[in-house]
Amino acid sequence: MAMNEKYEAVIGLEVHAQLLTNSKAFCGCTTKFGNTPNSNVCPVCLGMPGVLPVLNKNLVEFTLKMGLATHCRIAPKSIFARKNYFYPDLPKGYQISQYEEPICQNGYIDVELKDGSTKRIGITRIHMEEDAGKSIHDMDVDTLVDVNRCGVPLMEIVSEPDMRTSHEAYQYLSAIKQIVTYLGICDGNMEEGSLRCDANVSVRRTGEKQFGTKTEVKNMNSFRNVERALEYEINRQIAVIEDGGSVVQETLLWDADKNVAVSMRSKEEAHDYRYFPEPDLVPVLVDQTWIANVKSALPELPAERRNRFVDTFSLPKYDADILTLEKELADYYEEAAAKLAKKDSESYKSISNWVMTDVLRVVNEEHVKVNDFPISPENLAAMVNLIGEGVISGKIAKEVFEEMLKTKEHPRTIVDQKGLVQVSDAGALEKIIDEVLANNSDQREKYRSGKTQLFGFFVGETMKATKGRANPKIVNDILKRKLGE
Amino acid sequence: MNVNEPFDVFRARLNSGEESCEARTQQYLSTISRRKNLNAFLSVFEDEALAHARSVDKKIKAGGAGHLAGMVVAVKDVICMKGKRTTCGSKVLENYEAIYDAAVIEKLRAADAIVIGKTNMDEFAMGSSTENSAFGPVKNPIDETRVPGGSSGGSAVAVAAGMSSTSLGSDTGGSIRQPAGLCGIFGMKPTYGRVSRYGLVAFASSFDQIGPFANSARDVAHILKVIAGHDERDSTSAKLPVPDYLAAMNRDVEGMKIGLPIEYFNEALNPEIRSVLEKRIAQLRDHGAEFIDVSLPHSEYTIATYYILATAEASSNLARYDGARYGYRSPYAKDLSEMYTKSRSEGFGAEVKRRIMLGTYVLSAGYYDAHYRKAQKVRRLIQKDFFDAFKKVDCLMTPISPTTAFKFGEKVDDPLQMYLSDIYTVSANLAGIPGISVPAGVDRQNLPIGLQLLGKQFDESALLKVADFLEQQE
Numbered sequence: 029m030a031m032n033e034k035y036e037a038v039i040g041l042e043v044h045a046q047l048l049t050n051s052k053a054f055c056g057c058t059t060k061f062g063n064t065p066n067s068n069v070c071p072v073c074l075g076m077p078g079v080l081p082v083l084n085k086n087l088v089e090f091t092l093k094m095g096l097a098t099h100c101r102i103a104p105k106s107i108f109a110r111k112n113y114f115y116p117d118l119p120k121g122y123q124i125s126q127y128e129e130p131i132c133q134n135g136y137i138d139v140e141l142k143d144g145s146t147k148r149i150g151i152t153r154i155h156m157e158e159d160a161g162k163s164i165h166d167m168d169v170d171t172l173v174d175v176n177r178c179g180v181p182l183m184e185i186v187s188e189p190d191m192r193t194s195h196e197a198y199q200y201l202s203a204i205k206q207i208v209t210y211l212g213i214c215d216g217n218m219e220e221g222s223l224r225c226d227a228n229v230s231v232r233r234t235g236e237k238q239f240g241t242k243t244e245v246k247n248m249n250s251f252r253n254v255e256r257a258l259e260y261e262i263n264r265q266i267a268v269i270e271d272g273g274s275v276v277q278e279t280l281l282w283d284a285d286k287n288v289a290v291s292m293r294s295k296e297e298a299h300d301y302r303y304f305p306e307p308d309l310v311p312v313l314v315d316q317t318w319i320a321n322v323k324s325a326l327p328e329l330p331a332e333r334r335n336r337f338v339d340t341f342s343l344p345k346y347d348a349d350i351l352t353l354e355k356e357l358a359d360y361y362e363e364a365a366a367k368l369a370k371k372d373s374e375s376y377k378s379i380s381n382w383v384m385t386d387v388l389r390v391v392n393e394e395h396v397k398v399n400d401f402p403i404s405p406e407n408l409a410a411m412v413n414l415i416g417e418g419v420i421s422g423k424i425a426k427e428v429f430e431e432m433l434k435t436k437e438h439p440r441t442i443v444d445q446k447g448l449v450q451v452s453d454a455g456a457l458e459k460i461i462d463e464v465l466a467n468n469s470d471q472r473e474k475y476r477s478g479k480t481q482l483f484g485f486f487v488g489e490t491m492k493a494t495k496g497r498a499n500p501k502i503v504n505d506i507l508k509r510k511l512g513e
Numbered sequence: 514m515n516v517n518e519p520f521d522v523f524r525a526r527l528n529s530g531e532e533s534c535e536a537r538t539q540q541y542l543s544t545i546s547r548r549k550n551l552n553a554f555l556s557v558f559e560d561e562a563l564a565h566a567r568s569v570d571k572k573i574k575a576g577g578a579g580h581l582a583g584m585v586v587a588v589k590d591v592i593c594m595k596g597k598r599t600t601c602g603s604k605v606l607e608n609y610e611a612i613y614d615a616a617v618i619e620k621l622r623a624a625d626a627i628v629i630g631k632t633n634m635d636e637f638a639m640g641s642s643t644e645n646s647a648f649g650p651v652k653n654p655i656d657e658t659r660v661p662g663g664s665s666g667g668s669a670v671a672v673a674a675g676m677s678s679t680s681l682g683s684d685t686g687g688s689i690r691q692p693a694g695l696c697g698i699f700g701m702k703p704t705y706g707r708v709s710r711y712g713l714v715a716f717a718s719s720f721d722q723i724g725p726f727a728n729s730a731r732d733v734a735h736i737l738k739v740i741a742g743h744d745e746r747d748s749t750s751a752k753l754p755v756p757d758y759l760a761a762m763n764r765d766v767e768g769m770k771i772g773l774p775i776e777y778f779n780e781a782l783n784p785e786i787r788s789v790l791e792k793r794i795a796q797l798r799d800h801g802a803e804f805i806d807v808s809l810p811h812s813e814y815t816i817a818t819y820y821i822l823a824t825a826e827a828s829s830n831l832a833r834y835d836g837a838r839y840g841y842r843s844p845y846a847k848d849l850s851e852m853y854t855k856s857r858s859e860g861f862g863a864e865v866k867r868r869i870m871l872g873t874y875v876l877s878a879g880y881y882d883a884h885y886r887k888a889q890k891v892r893r894l895i896q897k898d899f900f901d902a903f904k905k906v907d908c909l910m911t912p913i914s915p916t917t918a919f920k921f922g923e924k925v926d927d928p929l930q931m932y933l934s935d936i937y938t939v940s941a942n943l944a945g946i947p948g949i950s951v952p953a954g955v956d957r958q959n960l961p962i963g964l965q966l967l968g969k970q971f972d973e974s975a976l977l978k979v980a981d982f983l984e985q986q987e
Binding site for chain 1: 592593609611612613615711712713714717718719745746748825826828831832835837838849853873876878881885
């Protein structure tokens with residue numbers, strides 16, 4: 029660690045987000061994932077001779093949302109450019125992208141660090157482009173090409189070199205994922221490639237102003253890999269410098285299986301993309317009305333929502349953080365909270381506990397999406413209401429929860445069918461307790477002689493006798509009175 | 514039966530039943546076959562064209578036939594027709610069949626025009642003589658030892674030799690106007706954005722424009738009326754109404770102001786061409802047109818600017834011919850890199866390769882600013898020259914080409930001389946303005962001399978009006 033303190037890393041990220049538009053960036057083909065290879069195609073995305081691109085307005089709209097959510101300056105006029113290179117999955121021999129004059133510039137994202145402090149990471153630019161197809165190399169035959177992905181809209185978010193640790197990069201990337209999913213413009217799935225991240229990394233002696241030589245790290249296809257790969261590369265560069273060497277500017281590919289970053293051959297990266305303005309498209313003009321409309325339609329963003337959860341529901345910050353991490357979960361919580369009978373901090377906290385522990389446990393164990401969770405927010409709230417009304421105990425509620433998972437029934441139905449209604453009738457409970465005390469006279473004597481820790485034993489015996497249905501509060505009251513006699 | 518008669522006249526006789534599309538189509542087909550040696554066509558749709566002609570005949574009889582019913586059109590082989598070979602005059606696309614129809618083809622069909630075949634051209638529309646076709650040069654019907662001009666040589670010859678009533682070409686730097694001039698017919702490059710480029714195989718996207726060849730200005734107007742107009746598939750096509758070109762052609766030039774660019778009428782101008790133009794100027798003057806000398810101060814940079822920008826775009830537009838998906842793939846390639854280099858080296862002709870290299874060079878890191886970016890700036894200055902001139906005049910008159918039709922091989926080994934064939938025409942493509950080539954006379958060898966009219970953006974009407982006037986003069 030001492031070695032690391034002598035050095036400081038400088039990290040900038042380039043994040044590609046696949047946008048959830050229905051059709052492709054420059055033609056009417058569907059963007060649906062998983063269709064038969066080479067079926068989501070038309071002359072335009074196949075790059076047939078004579079075709080022309082037509083801009084999908086939603087590509088602009090989605091990128092504007094991201095730009096405005098990250099405090100960017102929106103260019104009133106931006107242009108597309110051609111990025112020229114040869115590859116079999118690039119039918120036109122160029123990718124339509126933006127180079128000079130991108131649509132969004134000079135924004136930022138505030139990310140929270142481990143110590144609770146906030147750091148502002150600058151966004152250099154966000155631009156629009158089209159995806160290439162997929163080359164499939166690991167077949168017995170030659171390389172196969174699937175062009176379904178050709179022309180699927182992408183947004184590239186380029187950060188300033190503002191991050192100093194792999195943790196900061198991780199937090200920044202998480203924040204981007206959170207924002208794009210909140211905006212509903214990208215599903216944020218790194219493993220499936222709908223969110224991709226390349227990093228520019230260099231190190232310098234702490235306190236130095238000048239940047240060191242940077243390398244580019246690619247192929248980090250999970251959040252965890254990004255952190256690991258950056259950690260690896262930072263340490264590698266420090267070791268090179270410590271050994272008296274100098275860092276070579278190159279592109280490295282992260283190998284997640286071996287936990288190493290491997291250098292690409294320099295020949296492959298010696299690209300001159302010969303960018304020039306795309307003559308087949310006219311400039312994208314964004315007026316103040318459009319900006320105002322997009323701005324006013326922006327949903328509540330993660331940071332605002334977290335703060336509101338703390339303020340409105342009196343939740344601890346920890347709860348608010350977890351509940352708002354994903355928009356679906358926050359929506360779920362909020363819908364459930366709205367159905368609570370008692371709108372007090374106790375109920376809000378109670379339902380937060382259920383969501384954070386029980387709902388999330390099932391979500392993670394069963395890999396279900398929050399939106400597909402078998403228990404509706406209404407039913408979860410109804411269950412918490414039943415606890416509040418004293419109809420069931422918290423303990424019985426666990427049983428009801430499991431049953432709801434299986435049957436998706438309303439908790440009241442389950443409680444009635446299974447006879448799980450809590451026994452709150454003091455007279456009936458007193459009778460049962462009298463029996464318990466009579467059957468355990470030895471323990472009762474010991475209690476009286478001062479072994480008061482036996483109180484729990486009597487509660488347990490009473491619960492056993494009622495099959496867990498006794499109202500714990502009333503049981504406590506009666507037992508205290510009787511044992512005190 | 515005069516195949517060169519104006520479409521209006523022919524149509525009237527069609528409507529009265531004196532003529533049939535079928536007979537006329539058959540006549541064109543016979544001429545195509547008789548003059549096969551001109552090498553004007555790369556494909557001829559004999560049976561299909563006749564069948565179409567018969568159905569149009571029925572439609573005319575039944576009433577409700579389209580605006581171009583009875584017009585037989587030849588189409589440059591750079592325009593896509595579904596299920597038809599679209600070679601662009603290149604070995605690379607020798608066996609390529611288009612999978613969709615170009616916008617202009619849809620419009621021609623909807624107007625009941627009959628497409629008779631696809632015409633020969635310089636490879637990917639790069640050339641000024643049609644000597645760069647992978648399928649052999651096209652001969653000028655007036656003198657078969659001479660070129661017809663290019664790159665739309667086949668389309669010009671189809672009309673000039675009576676193989677079709679009109680034809681479509683494409684004009685990136687003069688490829689319609691120059692061959693029209695060398696073949697003695699009318700040829701128009703409309704304003705950039707007037708006609709959809711959807712389905713026109715791109716050479717230089719910000720210059721390319723489809724336009725007609727015809728034996729009369731009125732026929733140019735007929736076909737332009739049909740193919741012009743906004744197309745949402747071409748983002749650069751203009752959202753402007755298409756004016757009634759025919760109504761504007763009233764042959765009244767009284768009070769029109771016509772500019773003569775002093776830079777084009779310098780001492781280098783061929784004296785025969787000058788005297789033909791002067792005769793035409795006198796005719797217009799006699800009918801009340803006013804001639805004004807104007808200056809286009811950046812004219813000397815035209816050719817250089819054009820060859821930087823057009824080749825830059827071409828280098829990118831032609832990247833898709835890589836042997837991966839369609840078109841020529843070298844049988845000798847052993848790996849991916851060889852598939853690219855061998856397919857392209859073997860598939861493309863010398864002129865295309867020269868332009869791809871030039872275009873790649875001007876876009877390369879370290880050269881972009883000095884070449885491409887600077888040329889873009891000069892392009893804007895050239896545009897401004899024209900806009901300034903058009904503040905004073907309704908249109909400009911210029912020569913169309915420095916020489917009349919030249920002999921085969923005369924310039925093909927001297928690219929610079931060949932490029933200079935376009936010196937009077939490329940400026941219209943740089944400025945995005947319309948231009949028309951009008952037959953103006955002949956030289957001592959009886960070879961056609963054309964003149965060029967250049968107009969304001971989207972003001973094809975003024976050009977057609979003057980062209981139609983000149984057509985009536987002897």
